[in-house]
Amino acid sequence: MSQMIHLSAPDVGPLEEAYLIAALRSGWVAPVGPDLEAFEREIAARVGTRGAVGVSSGTAGLHLALLGVGVRPGDVVVVSTLTFVATANAVRYTGARPVFVDCDPQTGNLDVPLTADLLRHLRARGERVGAVVPVDLFGACVDYTALEPVCAEAGVPIVEDAAEALGATHAGRGAGSFGQVGVLSFNGNKVITTSGGGMIVSDDTALLARARHLSTQAREQARHYEHRETGYNYRLSNLLAALGRAQLRRLDGMIGRRRQLRDRYAKLFAPVPGVTLIGADDAAANCWLTSLVVDPERSGWQARELADHLAERGVETRPVWKPMHLQPAYADAESCLTGAADRLFAHGLTLPSGSALTEPQIGVVLGAIDEFLADRTGSAAR
């Protein structure tokens, strides 16, 4: 183990070990099996959808979800610019073109009025808009109360990228349950992990059946190998599903730890001028990552100076996602911008947020921040 204090390391222990060993000993090692079926049922129950399909990654899930709502080559797909590249890549896999839309300056989630304008503009130009892909940034849901009617009116399906948001809710509904279909990720740094994996969640059982079919090389029911169309090797394995089931049992406890940590950061930064936490007033977020935004005019220091200070003390931080419209891979893509995502990228910083952080590690992080603030402001903030 490295001595570095990481942003969001996997949080696994005896329960995961027991589930994995039980799955191994059951003989259901691969590919599918009872743990996968149970994990799908348990995730669907948790999110609040009729069903779920386990896949090898969140990215694979996004790809199949986009195909599931009928996205096809030549379409445009509206994507939140402030996201991990997987969201945009999945759009490209379908042959559609992503069009990036800017975010709300406080939450970093897709700007709903701007999206409404963009949809009107794209329609007036005669584009076929295959889907809107909102991203529940850092584990806080998009304002679906506002977004759903906008997309319904435009006749465009929503594919919810809830990769970061398992366990979060909006208006009493679970992240992943909004729009036609949602996608979760169980990558190693997410709120729960299967080391690598994802899940498609939806009420649309036909869409789920099709996704399941495509995820297994579109193999037909036959004794021999029969294929009528091009499929993918995207299914989640039974062993990894067993790991996921153990993690899911601990989800609420792990979210509780992340929230506690966020509350401690909030307290520490409350008296510091020019510092806010992204989306911190959302009590229904899963607190996957806690990120701050610095207004250097008011604080007198830059986010990257705090990052350097923490790095010297073995504490990992990271800038907020670099927006897709700034990525060289998407230099040719169209976008609809206000500058909000640019500002979050320039002045944001993600702090260690994992549920596996020990009290001594948290002490190191908070102490190092305190030290930085005392040095910059001339007085301790705590």
Ligand SMILES: *Cc1c(COP(=O)(O)O)cnc(C)c1O
């Ligand atoms: C992690 C993540 C994904 C991709 O998930 P993988 O399981 O790593 O493929 C997609 N979208 C967002 C917003 C993510 O954070």
